[in-house]
Amino acid sequence: xxxxxLPGVNGPERQTCGVAPGGPLRPWLELVRAPNLLTALADxxxxxxxxxxxxxxxxxxxxxxxxxxxxxxxxGGVVLNDVFDCETDRRERPQRPLPSGRVSIRxxxxxxxxxxxxxxxxxxxxxxxTAELRPALVATGLAAMIVAYDRLVKRTPLGPVAMGxxxxxxxxxxxxxxxxxxxxxxxxxxxxxxxxxxxxTWFARTEASSSRQGQLMVAAVVVLAGIALLExxxxxxxxxxxxxxxxxxxxxxxxxxxxxxVGIRLxxxxxxxSPHLVQAAVRHCIFSLIVLDAAI
Numbered sequence: 001x002x003x004x005x006l007p008g009v010n011g012p013e014r015q016t017c018g019v020a021p022g023g024p025l026r027p028w029l030e031l032v033r034a035p036n037l038l039t040a041l042a043d044x045x046x047x048x049x050x051x052x053x054x055x056x057x058x059x060x061x062x063x064x065x066x067x068x069x070x071x072x073x074x075x076g077g078v079v080l081n082d083v084f085d086c087e088t089d090r091r092e093r094p095q096r097p098l099p100s101g102r103v104s105i106r107x108x109x110x111x112x113x114x115x116x117x118x119x120x121x122x123x124x125x126x127x128x129x130t131a132e133l134r135p136a137l138v139a140t141g142l143a144a145m146i147v148a149y150d151r152l153v154k155r156t157p158l159g160p161v162a163m164g165x166x167x168x169x170x171x172x173x174x175x176x177x178x179x180x181x182x183x184x185x186x187x188x189x190x191x192x193x194x195x196x197x198x199x200x201t202w203f204a205r206t207e208a209s210s211s212r213q214g215q216l217m218v219a220a221v222v223v224l225a226g227i228a229l230l231e232x233x234x235x236x237x238x239x240x241x242x243x244x245x246x247x248x249x250x251x252x253x254x255x256x257x258x259x260x261x262v263g264i265r266l267x268x269x270x271x272x273x274s275p276h277l278v279q280a281a282v283r284h285c286i287f288s289l290i291v292l293d294a295a296i
Contacts, residue, residue, distance in 0.1 A: 027102035031082060031111075032075040039289050040074035040170060041067055043193070046293035047174020050189065053239065062126050062177050069122035069139055070170055076115030077146035077166070083109050084150050116143055126177065134176040142169040160205070160219075164198030167289075185236040188229065189296055196226025196289070203266065204282040211273040220266040223285060227259045227292070254295055262288050 044067050052059050082089065082098050083105060090099040097103040123139020126132075149162040168190040175186055199222030205215070234240040234251050244251055265281040 027097040028111075031079055031097045031103055031108060032115075033078050036078070036286060037071050037075060039286055039293075040070045042290040042293035043167060043170040044070035044174035046296045047171040047189070048177070049174075050237075050296055051175045051178035051186070059177075062130060065122050065126050065129075066135065066174055066176070069119045069126070069135075070173055072115045072119030072122065073139070073142055073146060074119075074170070076112050076117075076119060076143075077150060079108055079112035079115060080147070081150045081154070083112055085154075116146065119143065123173065123176075130177050132177055134178075135173065138169055138173045138176045142166060142173060145169060160198045160201035163201040164194035164196075167197040168194035183238075185233060185238070188233060188236055192226050192229035192233075193289070193292065194226075195229060196223055196285075196292070199223030199226055200282060200285040203269075203285070204278070207275055207278045207282055210275070211269075211278050213270055213273055216266070216270045216273055216278070220263070220270060223266065224259055224263060227255055227262070230255060230292070230296070233296070258288055258291055258295075 045063075048059075048063050048066060049055065052063070055063070082096060086098045086105055089096045094100060098105055098108055120139050120143045123142075124136045127134070127136035145162060145166050149159065149166060153159050153162045171190050171193055172182075172186070175182065175190075178186070199219050202219035202222060203211075203216055205219075206212070231252065234244045234248060262285055265284040269277040269281040
């Protein structure tokens with residue numbers, strides 16, 4: 001990991017980044033990337049509602065706990081990401097809460113690990129309440145993958161794949177209280193969203209500086225491939241909505257519309273790979289994930 005060679009990441013000098021005490025609420029909301037928490041919630045909700053199409057009252061507590069676990073795990077992951085990358089952010093993103101000193105690194109570290117532990121505990125609580133081991137296993141796997149991404153593989157070629165795996169596990173967390181075993185349609189959803197997020201993460205690898213057009217083009221293909229992988233879902237699902245059974249072309253039109261809107265943003269950034277356009281394309285892709293989750 002290249003960050004091991006950066007001053008202050010390991011050892012006593014680590015505390016030199018962001019020594020000021022935490023300020024008002026806004027820096028903390030920036031630290032957890034509050035708008036992006038909706039995408040984690042959307043993943044878990046998509047997984048749960050796909051496996052519980054007739055949402056009954058007894059299911060609501062488990063839905064709430066799994067959704068909360070997803071949000072806590074995501075928030076913990078992004079906070080620890082900033083903790084581990086603090087010195088890098090001092091050069092590339094000095095306005096972030098830690099390098100700007102608006103939040104202390106010690107407070108951020110405590111918050112990150114606490115959020116991660118809270119999400120993990122909720123996953124195990126659902127497992128205990130439903131007598132189903134899958135929520136605990138998936139929550140544990142997701143927490144481990146989050147830490148592995150943040151601390152070990154983010155800056156390696158495996159980084160985008162690890163981030164995609166986090167999103168796949170987040171969807172599976174929502175599916176973890178399904179009545180029966182997972183089938184091909186569940187795997188299709190997890191893989192498709194994982195591929196999509198892998199492409200988005202790859203596209204964003206050098207968003208803070210200048211990006212290479214070749215890298216952006218390949219990453220864009222991966223993003224669009226993730227959307228395309230969802231094409232057979234209505235045929236694979238056990239009980240698709242009646243409208244899609246009657247007019248399956250609607251699903252293709254929806255995927256084509258999302259792919260077109262995403263593709264336009266990606267193409268603009270490929271033509272002009274400036275940080276502003278690359279970051280705008282990445283934001284559009286991230287929030288388009290909510291649309292894909294809703295469609296699922």
